[in-house]
Amino acid sequence: MPGEYGYPNLNDNDWIWGGTLTDIETTLTHGIRWEGSDATRVNYMPAFDGMFDAGQVAALTSHVLSLSGKAKPNATGAVLFTENCAACHGATGAGLPAMGAPALNDAIWLYGGSEAAVRKQILAPRHGVMPGWKDRLDPATIKMLAAYVHSRGGGQQAAPAAEPATDVAQAPMAETDG
Amino acid sequence: MADQKEPERITPSAGKPRDWSGALGSAAPQPAPAAAGPAKIELYEKGKTVHNKRIDGPFRRFKWLVMLVTLAVYYITPWIRWDRGPYAPDQAVLVDLAHRRFYMFDIEIWPHEFYFVAGLLIMAGIGLFIVTSAVGRAWCGYACPQTVWTDLFQHIDRFFDGDRNARARLDKAPWTAGKITRRTSKWAVYLVISFWTGGAWIMYFADAPTLTYDFWRGEAATVAYATVAILTGTTFWLGGFMREQVCVYMCPWPRIQAAMLDEKSLIVTYKDWRGEQRGSLKKAAKNPEAYGDCIDCLQCVAVCPTGVDIREGQQIGCITCGLCIDACDRVMKEIGRPRGLIDYATLEQCEAEAAGAPAKPAWKALLRPRVFIYFGVWGAIGAAMLFALGARTHTDLTVSPDRNPPFMLMKDGSVRNAYTLRLRNMEARPRDMEVAMVGLPQGAVMWTEAVSMDNAAPVQVIAVPANETKVVRAYVMVPPGAAADSFSFRLTSLDEQREQDLAETRFAMPGNE
Incomplete structure (x- = not known):
């Protein structure tokens, strides 16, 4: 996910709309400047x-x-x-x-x-559009996706009242072979 | 079998000309009776059931001993317990395919160390070379599973149907109720032993008590039932019915051994210069000068588990079990002749004895350069493996850098790389391991998914579970402007061993991709 020109890189620690798990989940659910959701992230x-x-x-x-x-x-x-x-x-x-x-x-x-x-x-500022996924993915899948994006190296920790979903990103991986 | 081409080698003295066509364990093919139409050509001899006669003697007792030991090892080994602590199985010998571990008492082999298993196989191969060059086909005669189970099944035959003659009679007898009862009960015992044999095999691949419990409750894996079924079938068929046919027609090993035997290998030999001209005691009494020690009593043939006549010379059907030696020695004793008309001897020794040299003890045949060279190679491989086993560390680190993207520019201009680290803990207890970086500029830090960037530090301590490889995604960040390229991760176990492993990798950044 290095990001093409005009598309944000999701591996780094720069988040235009915030990089906590809930921020990422909101962006994934409602999109950015997306007509399909009233709660979409929008600014001009x-x-x-x-x-x-x-x-x-x-x-x-x-x-x-x-x-x-x-x-x-x-x-x-x-x-x-x-x-x-x-x-x-x-x-x-x-x-x-x-x-x-x-x-x-x-x-x-x-x-x-x-x-x-x-x-x-x-x-002449450009205003990128990202579709929201709430109609195409179920909430659990969106949460998993958010955890994945968060885990790619730049995810930010939420303020002290951390949400339980943090555990998903930090679940240790283990494999049994060499 | 070079010696077949030069039969004069072991038939220096006069005797009746030897029929070498029988050397493959079969009599000369019977000419087909001239019936109407062209004669049917038989390509192989029809199998005959071997009803071997009961015999006692030193070799028979040795065979009993080997049978007892090998069967005991096979059936009992999986049930031996071996304490390895709470994090590893307590079965002494276990091939744990599911978790990819091979346990053998104090030794634990991981998949990346499969060369140990390869080494063991090479040692087994060379071990057979040693045995073959020293004592010929001793493996075939005593320790081969086919021989051991055939022997076991022949004893069952004897228990149910009597000795040689009774068994031959019963074979020819019509199928009366009595015969059917005997046969079904005998085959039932075959089946029980076969099932037990198949059942013992699967115990090597899982915890034996648990598997036994699951097996009888119908909860074991399908592959366990399939394996037992296949091995029950093969044991029943190969041990109960195929028997010596396996050695003569199916097994490659007699062929390989035939190529390895030479004139200095111990084989079971009929000393024809002493035995010929063979004839009954009565004939010999009339004309003592013309007859040798062999009274043609056929006891050697009667006791043979593969049904060969050793007096025809070395042959593929002879597994060199020595039972004919036991039989012949008894007869020689009864008629007041020295033992050893049939004996373990080398072809070279046979020639010498035929020419009048005194008999040498068979064990002297063992001491020859070929045996020592094989033993040296075998011992060297064994010693090297033991050394490698003792010197191996129980800590290992491998690194694979992320290839896409190779590096990541952070907000403050730092460059970050991501790596997948595999921390291997081969001890049967959890251990903390320290990961550090060697060769990166001052200010380089790392963190993992578990601790997040807020806790970035020059070293990280990671808890690795017992007996596992832990996969960790690690991020390394180099401050803005600093140059970096090749470096290493250094893993140190934080216990009294302080085992270390270095893994080289590189740090990608703009300009050095």
């Missing part, structure tokens, strides 16, 4: 094409890249970011999984981390 980042001039776009792009150390911070970009982006992506760009706002301060970029790719996403 506004397109900023036409709202900024070329200099502002360049400054903002540079500031976004600076959050992960790939460019120098700049004051113009910082102001634009605080006014337009920080509400969802956070002041430091840490993201907000509850809203599906990706972290911008890490090494993982769904649509690419180059300057051109970031500018493109600011001007």
Whole structure:
């Protein structure tokens, strides 16, 4: 599950909509921006094409890249970011999984981390769609699938009130031969 | 059988010309009676039931002893208990196919150590070479299961139907109620022994008391019932009816042994220069000069379990059990002649004796280079296996890295690889084992599915159950910017043995795929 361009990698520890077992189960059940469920995960980042001039776009792009150390911070970009982006992506760009706002301060970029790719996403963001599986898989299967995805190396632990399903992911494997 | 082509080798003295066509244990084919139409060509001799006569003597007693020991070993072994602690079966000899373990007293063989079993088979093969070059077909005569069970079944024949002549008479007798009763009761005993034989076999493959209980309750595995049925059938058929036909027509071993025998191998030999011209005591009394020691009493043929006439020379039907020696020695004693007209001897010794050399004790035939060389090879393999067995560790680690994806970029720019670790604990008790990484840059950490990334650390301690291989998915993460390539996992058992094993692998990251 390395993830094609535009599809999130499920092996890493970056989760746009959260990486606990319940988060993954919800995503699997209801999908993302999926018409088939009222409870689907949905958000739409506004397109900023036409709202900024070329200099502002360049400054903002540079500031976004600076959050992960790939460019120098700049004051113009910082102001634009605080006014337009920080509400969802956070002041430091840490993201907000509850809203599906990706972290911008890490090494993982769904649509690419180059300057051109970031500018493109600011001007015309793409909104990927994932179908929910509640009509096609029974709840037990979805739970098993969630445990599997969670087990692929990046699964996050839930807050202290952990759900019992955690055991599934941690069941030890044993085989009898050499 | 090179000696067949040079019969003069053992017939140096005058005697009646030997008919070597009987060397395959059969008489010369009977010419078909000239009936109307073309004569029917018989390709093989029709089997004749062998009714061997009861005999007593040193070789018969030795045969009893070997039979007692081999049958006891076969039937009793699975019932011997052997304490291995709470985590392993307590059966001394157990081939545990389901869990892929082979237990033999203190030795436990895992599937990856199958070379020990291969070594044992090679030793068994060379062991037969030793026995053959030293004492000829002694295996055939005493220890072969076919011989042991045939012997057992012939004793049952004797118990029900009497000795040789009575049995031959009964064979020819019409099927009266009495004969039917005798036959059915005899075959019933055959069947009970056959069933017991088949039943004993399956005990080697499961816990014997449990399997016996399950077997009689009808709850054992189908394969257990099938195995018992097949082995009951083969024992009943091969032991009760086929008997020496198996040795003469079915078994490859007499052929292999025939190729291995040479003029220095011990075989059962009729000393024809002493025995010929054979004739009855009466004839010999009239003309002592013309006759040898053989009074043609046919006792050697009567006692033979395969029904051959040893006086025809070495032949495939002769399993060298020595019963004819017992029979002939008794007769020689009665007529006041020295024993050993039929005896264990080498062809070389026979030639020497025929030329007038004194008889040598048979055991001297054992001491010759071929026997020592085989014994040396056999002993060397055995010693090497014992050494390997003593030196093997009970801890083992194998690693297989994930190939897809080869590496994973984490949020903070660290690179993570995933590995499947197999931690083998060959001790019959649970052990904690420490997994560490050797050759990775500072800051490299690992975690497993069981402990999650929050508990990532340079080493992890994993509890491995007794007698098991535990499969663990492990993640290794190298901090951003650090370079890594080949490294090893090091497994250390956290007990007083502190056994270690290193498993080499590599760390994939951008630029070194």
